[in-house]
Amino acid sequence: MSVVNEVTLKKMLKQYKYRDLTVREITYVISQYKDLKPVMxxxxxxxxxxRDLMSLTGTVPVSYRGKLAEWT
Incomplete structure (x- = not known):
């Protein structure tokens, strides 16, 4: 799934108690870290x-000793 929008996330999270909050937070995080993708x-x-749970999978850039490294 290359582009995830709020409608898609809401469908994926239909059984989550705090679905709207979770969708907002995931949308924010994946806008900051483009390589992260939600996976059920x-x-x-x-x-x-x-239980079916959502996780974010991908690479997060991390600065280490002044250099940018990527952690998966």
Whole structure:
């Protein structure tokens, strides 16, 4: 998914309790870090239960000792 808009995010997050807040925050973060992409995936908890959760995947630029490095 190359371009993610608010409508797409709202559909992906339809079961989130604080969906509108989450959409605003994700929209802000991906506008600042263009390489990050939202991904829905099943997360399995220690008790064996699972939920679909969103994560951001990609590369974040980081300044280290005055040089720009990228962390994945």
């Amino acid at each position: 995936d099943a997360y399995v908890f220690n008790d064996g239960s699972s």
